[in-house]
Amino acid sequence: xxxxxxxxxxxxxxxxxxxxxxxxxxxxxxxxxxxxxxxxxxxxxxxxxxxxxxxxxxxxxxxxxxxxxxxxxxxxxxxxxxxxxxxxxxxxxxxxxxxxxxxxxxxxxxxxxxxxxxxxxxxxxxxxxxxxxxxxxxxxxxxxxxxxxxxxxxxxxxxxxxxxxxxxxxxxxxxxxxxxxxxxxxxxxxxxxxxxxxxxxxxxxxxxxxxxxxxxxxxxxxxxxxxxxxxxxxxxxxxxxxxxxxxxxxxxxxxxxxxxx
Amino acid sequence: xxxxxxxxxxxxxxxxxxxxxxxxxxxxxxxxxxxxxxxxxxxxxxxxxxxxxxxxxxxxxxxxxxxxxxxxxxxxxxxxxxxxxxxxxxxxxxxxxxxxxxxxxxxxxxxxxxxxxxxxxxxxxxxxxxxxxxxxxxxxxxxxxxxxxxxxxxxxxxxxxxxxxxxxxxxxxxxxxxxxxxxxxxxxxxxxxxxxxxxxxxxxxxxxxxxxxxxxxxxxxxxxxxxxxxxxxxxxxxxxxxxxxxxxxxxxxxxxxxxxxxxxxxxxxxxxxxxxxxxxxxxxxxxxxxxxxxxxxxxxxxxxxxxxxxxxxxxxxxxxxxxxxxxxxxxxxxxxxxxxxxxxxxxxxxxxxxxxxxxxxxxxxxxxxxxxxxxxxxxxxxxxxxxxxxxxxxxxxxxxxxxxxxxxxxxxxxxxxxxxxxxxxxxxxxxxxxxxxxxxxxxxxxxxxxxxxxxxxxxxxxxxxxxxxxxxxxxxxxxx
Numbered sequence: 001x002x003x004x005x006x007x008x009x010x011x012x013x014x015x016x017x018x019x020x021x022x023x024x025x026x027x028x029x030x031x032x033x034x035x036x037x038x039x040x041x042x043x044x045x046x047x048x049x050x051x052x053x054x055x056x057x058x059x060x061x062x063x064x065x066x067x068x069x070x071x072x073x074x075x076x077x078x079x080x081x082x083x084x085x086x087x088x089x090x091x092x093x094x095x096x097x098x099x100x101x102x103x104x105x106x107x108x109x110x111x112x113x114x115x116x117x118x119x120x121x122x123x124x125x126x127x128x129x130x131x132x133x134x135x136x137x138x139x140x141x142x143x144x145x146x147x148x149x150x151x152x153x154x155x156x157x158x159x160x161x162x163x164x165x166x167x168x169x170x171x172x173x174x175x176x177x178x179x180x181x182x183x184x185x186x187x188x189x190x191x192x193x194x195x196x197x198x199x200x201x202x203x204x205x206x207x208x209x210x211x212x213x214x215x216x217x218x219x220x221x222x223x224x225x226x227x228x229x230x231x232x233x234x235x236x237x238x239x240x241x242x243x244x245x246x247x248x249x250x251x252x253x254x255x256x257x258x259x260x261x
Numbered sequence: 262x263x264x265x266x267x268x269x270x271x272x273x274x275x276x277x278x279x280x281x282x283x284x285x286x287x288x289x290x291x292x293x294x295x296x297x298x299x300x301x302x303x304x305x306x307x308x309x310x311x312x313x314x315x316x317x318x319x320x321x322x323x324x325x326x327x328x329x330x331x332x333x334x335x336x337x338x339x340x341x342x343x344x345x346x347x348x349x350x351x352x353x354x355x356x357x358x359x360x361x362x363x364x365x366x367x368x369x370x371x372x373x374x375x376x377x378x379x380x381x382x383x384x385x386x387x388x389x390x391x392x393x394x395x396x397x398x399x400x401x402x403x404x405x406x407x408x409x410x411x412x413x414x415x416x417x418x419x420x421x422x423x424x425x426x427x428x429x430x431x432x433x434x435x436x437x438x439x440x441x442x443x444x445x446x447x448x449x450x451x452x453x454x455x456x457x458x459x460x461x462x463x464x465x466x467x468x469x470x471x472x473x474x475x476x477x478x479x480x481x482x483x484x485x486x487x488x489x490x491x492x493x494x495x496x497x498x499x500x501x502x503x504x505x506x507x508x509x510x511x512x513x514x515x516x517x518x519x520x521x522x523x524x525x526x527x528x529x530x531x532x533x534x535x536x537x538x539x540x541x542x543x544x545x546x547x548x549x550x551x552x553x554x555x556x557x558x559x560x561x562x563x564x565x566x567x568x569x570x571x572x573x574x575x576x577x578x579x580x581x582x583x584x585x586x587x588x589x590x591x592x593x594x595x596x597x598x599x600x601x602x603x604x605x606x607x608x609x610x611x612x613x614x615x616x617x618x619x620x621x622x623x624x625x626x627x628x629x630x631x632x633x634x635x636x637x638x639x640x641x642x643x644x645x646x647x648x649x650x651x652x653x654x655x656x657x658x659x660x661x662x663x664x665x666x667x668x669x670x671x672x673x674x675x676x677x678x679x680x681x682x683x684x685x686x687x688x689x690x691x692x693x694x695x696x697x698x699x700x701x702x703x704x705x706x707x708x709x710x711x712x713x714x715x716x717x718x719x720x721x722x723x724x725x726x727x728x729x730x731x732x733x734x735x736x737x738x739x740x741x
Contacts, residue, residue: 063585064460064560068700073681077326077345079300079352081413097688097706100345129581131461134494135700136679137396138298139412160430160464160496161396161410168414218428219282232311235422238278238286242314242424245277245288255517255525256290256389257317 048170049228053151054197055124059188060114065128066135067162071144075100084140085147089115119192127184128155132173133162142169152198154205156181167221170228172200174215200226264535266432267501268467271407271532275390277424286424290389292416293375294321294362296353297681298394302417303356313360314423320384320515321357321364323350324374325681329644329671337368346682360420373647373673376400376614380484381647383513387502387529392419397614397697399490403483404510405502405532407467410491431465431541433495434534436472439548444731446624447482448616448695448714450474450546451489452554456564458544463495466542469534470500474548480509481620488615489697492561501533555601555727556699556712558589563699565601567717567729573597592701593709594689602727604711607690609634609641609668609722610704611715613678616695617646619653621715625695626659628719628733634667635725641668642684644676668722680705693721 075087077100090098093115095108109116126145132155133141142165145153151171156178158166166173176184187207188194197206200222205213224231235242250257265273277286299321306312313319326346333340338354341347350367357364365371365378372378376397379385387405392398394416401408411425419425435458437450455462468490475486483500490498507526510516517525552566563586565571571590574597577583590597595604611617611625622645634641643663645651651673654660660670677684678696680703686692688707695718696703699710713721720730 062588063581066560066698066700068679068698068703072702072706073679076297076681077343077349079304079349081301081304091702091706131464131494134460135396135698137394137398137410137412139301139394139414142412157461157464159461159494161412161491165412165414168412218284220280220284220426230309231426232305232309232418232421235286235418235424235426238424239422241278242286242288242422246315246423249275249288253388253525253528255521256386258515258517258521 047168047224047228047230050151050170050172050200050225052197052199052201053124054195055151056120056122057125057127057184057188057194057196058114058120058123059127059185061129061185063129064131064134067133067138067141068135070133070141071138072098074098076138076140081143082147084144085149088144088148089113122149124149125152125154125196125198126150127181127188128153129181130155130157130178132158134159137161137165139165139169142166142171146171154181154184167225168231170225172198172217172225174198174205174217176213176215180213263539264537266534266538266540267405267469267499267532268407268430268432268497269538271388271390272429274388275407284426284428287390287427289392289419289423289425290318291379291384291391292319292419293379293384293391293393293398294319294353294357294416295325295375295393295395296323296349297325298413299356299416300349300352301413302394302420303360305417306360306420311421313362313420316361317363318423319362319420320379320382321353321362322372322375322378323353323367325675325679326350327367327674328682329642329674329676329684331672334367334672342683370648370652373645373650374614374617374675376484376488377617377646377650380404380480380509381513381649383510383516386510386516386525387506388532392416392425396491397488399496399498400484400488400614402487402490402498403480403500404506405500405529407497407499409496430467430496432539433463433466433468433542433544434540435468435470435544435546437470437474437546437548438472439474440477441474441548441551442731444716444734445551445553446714446716447478447485449551449554450548451486452556452561452564452712453546453551454544455489455493455561456554457546458493460492460560460562461494463490463493466495467497467499468493468495470498475500476503479620480505481618484618485615489561492697502529553714553717553730555604555717556710557593557595557601557604558586559592559699559701560585560589561697561699561712563589564712567601567727569601571595571597571599571601602729604691605637605726606693606711606721607637607639608686608692609638609718610644610677610686610692610694610696611668611718612642612644612646612676613694613696614646614675615697616715617644617650619650621695622650622654622659623657625715625719626662628716628730629666629668629723630662632666632723634722637725638722639690641722642671642677643668644671644684645673647673666723677704679703680708686710693718693727
């Protein structure tokens with residue numbers, strides 16, 4: 001527990017860091033590069049803490065939603081972590097082709113697409129189908145979902161890399177039985193303003209009628225989400241173990257430490 | 262006690278620390294870096310004042326954004342017309358310089374698609390753990406390395422700690438018995454596998470590929486198979502190292518030399534699944550049953566043999582799957598029952614980390630040699646996977662064969678596989694592509710992708726529609 005507490009303290013603090021000598025200059029250089037495209041205010045991740053979330057549920061009734069669907073490739077050219085929300089589901093949300101520098105407020109909306117339906121405005125729980133997030137490893141997919149405002153994803157299954165990426169960004173992906181997901185789809189579409197309350201500490205989802213569904217979550221990931229932990233800091237607490245492993249491994253398999261010819 | 266699988270052995274040999282909650286710290290021997298998924302990771306290091314744990318474990322090259330025409334490439338960074346792409350490539354150069362990481366930059370002849378460059382440079386070795394912020398990192402499993410794609414937060418984590426937090430996956434064995442028929446390639450094997458187990462079939466597993474047909478493949482073919490393990494849902498694919506692997510690695514720049522090579526090779530050849538190893542799932546295919554494959558839909562599992570037809574959603578018992586087929590056919594502009602051979606094409610793309618290696622280019626050149634691209638084909642691109650592949654192909658005269666047939670010979674990069682550069686498939690156009698994903702919009706907004714082998718793509722270029730490449734090869738045999 002002491003280890004975890006230390007990590008929480010060592011988590012990133014933007015004010016302290018900009019005070020570090022040399023860093024300010026580096027930031028300035030980067031901002032100069034970025035300002036060429038008005039990409040101001042470089043950020044790094046600040047993992048949001050997750051506790052209890054209540055919100056409108058948006059049903060995306062489609063299997064195998066891939067990460068190209070979530071955020072098309074042209075938006076991956078950004079060197080930032082934020083600002084992807086307006087291009088979430090871009091190819092389905094708008095009728096034209098999106099470009100990174102476009103004014104999205106002027107683009108024609110696809111009114112048939114579920115995200116554009118007024119009843120789902122402000123949704124922060126996404127209800128999805130099998131194999132959600134398959135395809136590319138782009139973390140821009142969870143960045144886009146997070147930037148739009150989704151904090152919880154519910155599906156019968158997720159693709160592995162995407163699932164992992166969600167936890168690194170304060171998003172909770174929940175796997176539920178296909179039967180329960182089917183029920184939720186029916187309920188969400190039937191009742192306008194349908195909300196769910198997701199309680200991570202209790203690992204329960206509460207429906208509007210008060211009934212609850214319990215869900216599984218990895219203990220380590222749960223802990224990190226609840227505390228907004230930076231897992232690099234946590235790993236570095238094991239620096240001695242890593243160093244020890246590395247020297248044994250170098251001894252045993254020196255060919256992996258060969259510099260290029 | 263049951264024996265261990267190759268995956269078990271790779272896992273055990275890299276285990277730094279097992280945590281009580283089931284997660285583990287796994288040591289990473291090599292990280293490959295490209296321009297798209299790394300800027301935010303480097304930025305994270307900067308903002309936390311962290312340094313790479315072991316800078317020489319990293320190797321970078323730009324690939325996703327860079328242009329593939331000679332005129333643009335000859336102008337270096339300034340030749341990248343899209344300013345946002347240019348800044349991303351320049352950011353990689355700057356970051357690598359700042360953090361002391363070796364980069365094969367866009368002007369270096371060794372530059373190329375990161376998954377072509379790694380093995381080519383000998384930076385991918387059997388028994389290693391390898392990561393990259395790219396899902397097709399599974400490619401490197403073809404050399405008996407545990408390799409998988411990670412997100413940008415994990416890229417930063419590996420840079421800073423040389424470790425990854427992992428939970429052990431399950432073991433799957435896919436065995437392809439017997440011998441392939443002529444004209445059938447590694448790409449057809451892996452598409453047939455995905456058609457069989459589905460795009461989520463391998464989720465939660467590491468897939469080891471084995472059997473006579475796999476063992477008979479060249480290293481290039483093996484890389485094609487492992488490359489698409491992720492398209493079957495598996496983060497990592499594996500093929501145990503053998504003499505083919507050892508021969509491939511010998512003499513490559515990053516590979517050990519002399520006595521150390523012999524010692525390493527001896528260790529690598531021991532890295533196989535034990536005879537009594539336990540797999541959680543075993544899938545067996547007969548190579549003789551596999552015929553050239555063509556995808557008709559918007560997921561790699563939506564695949565049919567070239568002799569087949571586009572399916573009818575009304576004949577599909579599962580309502581969810583029927584709906585997926587309907588959505589796919591709508592996007593692809595195809596009618597149920599259409600013969601695969603009747604699908605007309607507008608564009609042909611030969612390239613990508615799946616199929617841009619020398620053997621792929623040879624296979625495509627053999628089909629187009631002495632023939633002409635159909636007049637209805639608007640664009641046919643051949644994009645070699647690296648500068649060294651390009652050089653080799655040119656030494657063999659393959660570039661001339663392509664150009665004489667009417668295909669464009671380009672500079673190395675990811676190109677139209679994901680269309681982050683200018684090489685984009687226009688809306689509504691059908692493309693025979695040797696890449697790995699046929700998702701909506703993948704090759705360009707509204708573009709319609711059909712995944713095939715290099716030989717099948719080349720044959721489609723000549724005919725303007727899909728043909729069974731086996732017929733063409735028979736025809737060539739008769740002519741000679």
